[in-house]
Amino acid sequence: xxxxxxxxxxxxxxxxxxxxxxxxxxxxxxxxxxxxxxxxxxxxxxxxxxxxxxxxxxxxxxxxxxxxxxxxxxxxxxxxxxxxxxxxxxxxxxxxxxxxxxxxxxxxxxxxxxxxxxxxxxxxxxxxxxxxxxxxxxxxxxxxxxxxxxxxxxxxxxxxxxxxxxxxxxxxxxxxxxxxxxxxxxxxxxxxxxxxxxxxxxxxxxxxxxxxxxxxxxxxxxxxxxxxxxxxxxxxxxxxxxxxxxxxxxxxxxxxxxxxxxxxxxxxxxxxxxxxxxxxxxxxxxxxxxxxxxxxxxxxxxxxxxxxxxxxxxxxxx
Numbered sequence: 655x656x657x658x659x660x661x662x663x664x665x666x667x668x669x670x671x672x673x674x675x676x677x678x679x680x681x682x683x684x685x686x687x688x689x690x691x692x693x694x695x696x697x698x699x700x701x702x703x704x705x706x707x708x709x710x711x712x713x714x715x716x717x718x719x720x721x722x723x724x725x726x727x728x729x730x731x732x733x734x735x736x737x738x739x740x741x742x743x744x745x746x747x748x749x750x751x752x753x754x755x756x757x758x759x760x761x762x763x764x765x766x767x768x769x770x771x772x773x774x775x776x777x778x779x780x781x782x783x784x785x786x787x788x789x790x791x792x793x794x795x796x797x798x799x800x801x802x803x804x805x806x807x808x809x810x811x812x813x814x815x816x817x818x819x820x821x822x823x824x825x826x827x828x829x830x831x832x833x834x835x836x837x838x839x840x841x842x843x844x845x846x847x848x849x850x851x852x853x854x855x856x857x858x859x860x861x862x863x864x865x866x867x868x869x870x871x872x873x874x875x876x877x878x879x880x881x882x883x884x885x886x887x888x889x890x891x892x893x894x895x896x897x898x899x900x901x902x903x904x905x906x907x908x909x910x911x912x913x914x915x916x917x918x919x920x921x922x923x924x925x926x927x928x929x930x931x932x933x934x935x936x937x938x939x940x941x942x943x944x945x946x947x948x949x950x951x952x953x954x955x956x957x958x959x960x961x962x963x964x965x966x967x968x969x970x971x972x
Contacts, residue, residue: 681713682927685740685761687732687754688720689747689875690898698913699744699766702920721750723877725822728753736761742926744789744919747875748825751776755787762932765789766919767910769874769895771937773828780937788932789922790915791939795828797895798871799836800908804893804945805869806840807963808906812868816845818858818881819873829873852880859884869893874909878902882951889955900946900971905957910940944968 688695696718700710708714717738719731732753735743742762745751748769755763755776767790768776777783780791798817805812817833819826830846837844845867847858855877862870867890872881874896882903885892892899893906900907918938925935945963948971952959964970 681715682741683715683717683739684923685735685738685743686716686718687728687735687743687745687750688718689725689728689750690720690723692718692720695746695766695916698916699920702917703923705917706920706924708920708923725749725820725875729756732757742923744923746916748774748776749823749875751787751789752824755785759786761786762926763787763789764919764922764926764932765791765937767792767915767940769793769825770795770828774824777937780939782933783935783937784933786932788935788937790918791937792874792895792910792915793939795825795832797908797910797943798829798832799839801871801893801895801906802833802836802840802842804906804908804963805871805891806842808891808957808959809868812842814843814845814866814868816847816862816865816867816870817873818847818849818870818876820876821848821850823873823875825875826873833871849876852877855880855884859888859890862890863888872899872904874899878904886951886954889957891955891957897944897946900948903948903951905948905951905955907944907946909944911942911944914942915940946971 710716717740721727728750736757743754744764744766745754746766751765751768763786765771769792771777771791776787805815817830833844849855849858869891872892872894874894878899879902891905894904895909897907897909897912945967946969947959947967950971
């Protein structure tokens with residue numbers, strides 16, 4: 655081999671690792687972990703990234719994993735994202751954030767969002783999260799009380815309301831605490847109904863029917879379509895703290911704007927990729943809330959929604 659050729663070969667070998675590293679920096683890998691709801695998250699989150707100059711396949715790579723409502727799949731999916739060597743994990747809803755946090759203490763995790771990040775131990779405080787987790791709070795536990803207020807407005811005579819929850823979910827404790835607080839304030843008896851899996855839903859609704867429950871507040875992370883369908887079958891008004899519940903056929907939802915939250919999550923990604931540490935990025939709380947009423951469901955269960963509620967709704971599904 656001629657000396658000039660040998661020199662060029664050695665120079666290329668020296669530059670190659672640097673080029674490879676530069677490519678990694680220019681196209682970071684983003685892991686996304688969802689309980690479900692792929693479509694809305696993908697659309698709004700992608701729009702938020704695009705507004706900041708990030709396009710999947712161009713200057714960022716997105717690895718999306720969804721449990722499709724099966725919470726027991728989340729730990730394996732989180733571990734898979736860690737093995738892929740993602741630079742940041744975006745996790746939507748408390749069980750997904752919990753799974754991501756258990757899978758890694760080093761990779762930054764952005765909540766998009768989590769129901770009660772302080773109450774579930776995901777962050778030390780909203781102002782100073784500490785550790786590797788930051789992002790958005792859904793304030794969903796607090797909104798459980800608002801759900802009860804909506805039920806009383808819908809049916810002023812309602813004195814016994816159920817709270818349907820999953821005991822394995824870390825969000826359940828603060829969720830039920832806020833439901834009980836609202837119940838005491840409004841003079842409503844709260845019946846706690848715990849379901850550990852989809853096979854227990856039907857029996858739970860039969861029990862609520864037999865106990866003459868007036869309405870049910872549904873924990874946001876429960877399988878929405880299945881719960882909404884059973885509520886319709888038993889002609890039971892059902893309210894939840896996630897927009898996806900009303901979309902799936904639930905009677906009402908009151909929650910922070912999902913579109914806003916998913917787009918805001920993109921700003922955390924941008925800051926972290928530019929060198930910010932999750933521990934130093936305060937957790938944001940929602941500032942815009944949406945009331946969605948499914949009028950088709952109201953008609954199906956023979957319920958007349960007061961005009962005052964319909965006028966306040968951000969969206970009425972007809």
